[in-house]
Amino acid sequence: MPLFWLILAVLGLASVGYVLGRRRALQSAGGDSRKLHSLPSYYGFNAALKSAVPALLLLVVWLLAQPLIVNNTVSELIPDSAVPESSSRGLIMAEVRRAAEGLENAVAAGLMTEEFAGNAGADVEEISQRLKDAGQIVTSEITQPVMRAAQHYRAMNTTGGRMMSVAVLLLALVGCLWGLREVAPAFRARNVVENGIRALLIAAASIAILTTIGILLSLVFNTIEFFRLYPAWDFFTGLNWAPSFSGRGGSSDLGVIPLLWGTFYISIVALAVAVPIGLFSAIYLSEYASKPVRAVAKPMLEVLAGIPTIVYGLFALLTVGPLLMKVFGSDGLGWMQAGTAVMTAGLVMGIMLIPFVSSLSDDIINAVPQTLRDGSYGLGATRSETIRQVVLPAALPGIVGAILLAASRAIGETMIVVLGAGAAARLSLNPFEAMTTVTAKIVSQLTGDADFASPEALVAFALGMTLFVITLGLNILALYIVRKYREQYE
Amino acid sequence: MTDATLNGDGGRPNGSLTTQDDRTKARNRAETRFKAYGLAAILVGIFFLVVLAVSIIRSGSPAFTRTVVDVEFTLSQSEFEAAEEELFKTKAYQSLFISTLKGQLDERGVEVAFDEAAIERLLGKVGGTIREFYTANPDKLGEPVQFELPASSRVDGYFNGRVTRESIQDSRFLMKADLDLVDVLHDAGIMKSSFNWTFITGADAGVDNPGGAGIGASVVGSFFMMLVVLVLSLPIGVAASIYLEEFAPQNRFTDLIEVNISNLAAVPSIVFGILGLAVFIQFMHLPQSAPLVGGLVLTLMTLPTIIISTRASLKAVPPSIRDAALGVGASRMQAVFHHVLPLAMPGILTGTIIGLAQALGETAPLLLIGMVGFVARGYPEGIAAGFTDPNSAMPAQIYTWAARADAGFYEKAWGGIIILLAFLLTMNIIAIILRRRFERRW
Incomplete structure (x- = not known):
């Protein structure tokens, strides 16, 4: 049964439970709802919750567990002899899955009977041929054991799916009946339902923790896998980034230093653009601007933050890059070889970061108590002297926090550097040269055709881990500074 | 105790309060400068926003129009049957189309020489489109039908400035001489821009067909x-x-x-x-x-x-x-x-x-x-x-x-x-x- 209908059936059962539970409660009280402990609808909700929640939970767990179990069982079916020297078990399993999918599609299209697709005695050549006829992609890797494993994989998945439907519906039915049986005037339905809802609320709040755990696990496991294939020392200290996709292992240089340098260089250029503009805008908006000016200028600057980064990426690639080429390129000063460069990406990223710096600094400058300013004016200081010598020092920790947050944005930014910074990893001081960043390389290593078991693809997870640690560190530092500052005035 | 109020060194020199001394002037100038920096920062930010908006609109609006050749075409039953008899059917339709086009140009008194290859470069395989239409709608035979045939993306580029006479190089996609034909067709009102519905409703096309790509x-x-x-x-x-x-x-x-x-x-x-x-x-x-x-x-x-x-x-x-x-x-x-x-x-x-x-x-x-x-x-x-x-x-x-x-x-x-x-x-x-x-x- 397709998943969609299964979920719908469970929800249907739950609504039936609600209606019946409510009616039963009223009946048990002889139609007088005052004799019930709770409002009648709570008896209905009790039945509905008991039928829907455990069943949907089982569904999710089953969906997570089934692929794991099937994969492991089928993987054990493949004899070691069937795994070629140059390949790995993971690759063979990918082949098995592909073949199983091909069989599934062929059966669905009516080009193959169910019996034929599942027939363990069928000839591999024949099945392959029929699959090819059905327009499915079949590689030469499909050998006798692979095809058998694929058939087994498919059979297990089909039975698993059927068992899941039955189990989930059964559980929903049992829960529904249980909820209905409980109905009695003395049953404290409201308390039970409210506890249940509370548990659901806690579960929803815990998803944030689960996401973090998911991020950490997916990064850590794959990073460990990468360091098993490629020495960690070489990764962190290597000065050369030259992945090769032809051979596996040994031939690639995967040093992170050039990428980190590119990342920091672009971020520094971006901050050099964003910090002065953002900070002065914030000062003007909070200290000088009249109300109507502020009402127009502030949202206009904030629009810059709402524009998707792909737009900035395209702006860098197609507008700013060619513009810089006209000035600094071979027709102009001759410093620039191509439109994609540190300067291009940094400049555009700087534009993107202006509102981050200005909004955060604006809030912080506004939070400086007016008494400080009044004191300074009273001593005869001009406005700018007050800002420079009183307001800014008082707001400095917060402004540093804002700049750190902007820096963390710059380091994690992807689309602008993918489109605007170029693809060559190099260590150079010339801002008009193309460089690349950690994020750009994560994209290029994971969107290529490399298989996920090779160091060239796994390195992306190590890069992701590096990125995660750096941005997390910056964020924690920024929040720490901002919080410490806030305590002074509250 | 300090006596800071006395006229000691570093104090304000005796002078009129209504005339500013040099130090006050310098401080006021610094004030004006500082305020100007702030205003400039905001203007720079807004300037960037405007540049972004203008470049998006200027570069993006051509995607919504496309160049089409608008031709009234009539195919009689006998012409249809004759074309279907041919070995190269689409070729037959193409030459029929070209003669119609020539006739319409003559009607408007425009003289221009062109061959089948030029039409193919400008409009792609016209014959196929026409044949498809008539095999699907045989009842339209004999009546005049308005055909809107999309021109190639390079012709689009010529009209919105991406392709110029200077930048173009003769290739199998577009020849310099074709642009003369394009100009003539455009002046005669046969080639014109129309709204590109394909872009709004279509799906992505192959890497060599930007004209047919849609979002x-x-x-x-x-x-x-x-x-x-x-x-x-x-x-x-x-x-x-x-x-x-x-x-x-x-x-x-x-x-x-x-x-x-x-x-x-x-x-x-x-x-x-x-x-x-x-x-x-x-x-x-x-x-x-x-x-x-x-x-x-x-x-x-x-x-x-x-x-x-x-x-x-x-x-x-x-x-x-x-x-x-x-x-x-x-x-x-x-x-x-x-x-x-x-x-x-x-x-x-x-x-x-x-x-x-x-x-x-x-x-x-x-x-x-x-x-x-x-x-x-x-x-x-x-x-x-x-x-x-x-x-x-x-x-x-x-x-x-x-x-x-x-x-x-x-x-x-x-x-x-x-x-x-x-x-x-x-x-x-x-x-x-x-x-x-x-x-x-x-």
Whole structure:
């Protein structure tokens, strides 16, 4: 049964439970709802919750567990002899899955009977041929054991799916009946339902923790896998980034230093653009601007933050890059070889970061108590002297926090550097040269055709881990500074 | 004690208060300068915004028009039968078309020489289109039919300045001499611009056909993705916020959740892409490039945004509402669900729409879950397929176009951005209207 209908059936059962539970409660009280402990609808909700929640939970767990179990069982079916020297078990399993999918599609299209697709005695050549006829992609890797494993994989998945439907519906039915049986005037339905809802609320709040755990696990496991294939020392200290996709292992240089340098260089250029503009805008908006000016200028600057980064990426690639080429390129000063460069990406990223710096600094400058300013004016200081010598020092920790947050944005930014910074990893001081960043390389290593078991693809997870640690560190530092500052005035 | 008020050294020299001395003048100049820096910074920011807007509109608007050749063509029954007898059928239709075109040019008194190859370079295989039309609509034989035939993308480029007489090199795609023909046709009113519906409704075309590329299929992909995000992130985000704001006790578990949410809000979006790749595709074997997976990843990404804004709107509901509800005998759960939540709803919806708008424009995570290698050739078949069949999404489609070698795709990318920004603008305006109309100040 397709998943969609299964979920719908469970929800249907739950609504039936609600209606019946409510009616039963009223009946048990002889139609007088005052004799019930709770409002009648709570008896209905009790039945509905008991039928829907455990069943949907089982569904999710089953969906997570089934692929794991099937994969492991089928993987054990493949004899070691069937795994070629140059390949790995993971690759063979990918082949098995592909073949199983091909069989599934062929059966669905009516080009193959169910019996034929599942027939363990069928000839591999024949099945392959029929699959090819059905327009499915079949590689030469499909050998006798692979095809058998694929058939087994498919059979297990089909039975698993059927068992899941039955189990989930059964559980929903049992829960529904249980909820209905409980109905009695003395049953404290409201308390039970409210506890249940509370548990659901806690579960929803815990998803944030689960996401973090998911991020950490997916990064850590794959990073460990990468360091098993490629020495960690070489990764962190290597000065050369030259992945090769032809051979596996040994031939690639995967040093992170050039990428980190590119990342920091672009971020520094971006901050050099964003910090002065953002900070002065914030000062003007909070200290000088009249109300109507502020009402127009502030949202206009904030629009810059709402524009998707792909737009900035395209702006860098197609507008700013060619513009810089006209000035600094071979027709102009001759410093620039191509439109994609540190300067291009940094400049555009700087534009993107202006509102981050200005909004955060604006809030912080506004939070400086007016008494400080009044004191300074009273001593005869001009406005700018007050800002420079009183307001800014008082707001400095917060402004540093804002700049750190902007820096963390710059380091994690992807689309602008993918489109605007170029693809060559190099260590150079010339801002008009193309460089690349950690994020750009994560994209290029994971969107290529490399298989996920090779160091060239796994390195992306190590890069992701590096990125995660750096941005997390910056964020924690920024929040720490901002919080410490806030305590002074509250 | 100090006697700072006495006329000592460093004090103000005796002079009139109405004339400024040099030091005051310098201080006032510094004041003016400082103010000017601030104003300049704002103007620079706004200048960037204007440049961005202008370059988007200027580069993107050509994507919405295309050059067509508008010809009235009549095919009689006998001509149709004769053409069908030929060995090269489309060739026969093509020469019929060319003679019609020549006739129409003669009617207008325009003299120009051209051959079949030139027409093929400008309009592609015209014969095939015409034959297809008449085999599908045999009843139109003998009547005049208005044909609007799209010109090649290089002719489009000629009209919007991407291809010039100087830059063009003779190739099998377009010859310099063809441009004379183009000019003549244009002057005669046969070749003209029309609105490019294909761009709005079509799917992506191959790498060599920028003219036929459209964004429609990826809009559908984005729509299904946003549906997943809305259905998952709104209930989960609201539930999490209610717990944290109304029920959570002050303990380490609550602190842990809060720290996690504020950190997740600052995690780079590409890391969410890695999470999606590792968990949803490698581990759970969900289909690559599917809007379902994209929606799941974007849900995780938008949740912190929605939770933060929802908590703010729950916090804005005054405690007296809760107290009143509790006072007349409601349970805490009833107070929240019957009174606080409805009052906070406009704020929650505003936050959700803004979160959705953010998710709609997000590109980086989609690249990692495979939405970039895939060329969406058509619309998904049915609703279930809409979620699970590989499709593209608007920002991923724009990226794909920007990464292609043919410059004809660049204007499609800009055009795609106009459509994307139109969606974002609409969502934000709805959010602002919601806030203006329903927000209550207590």
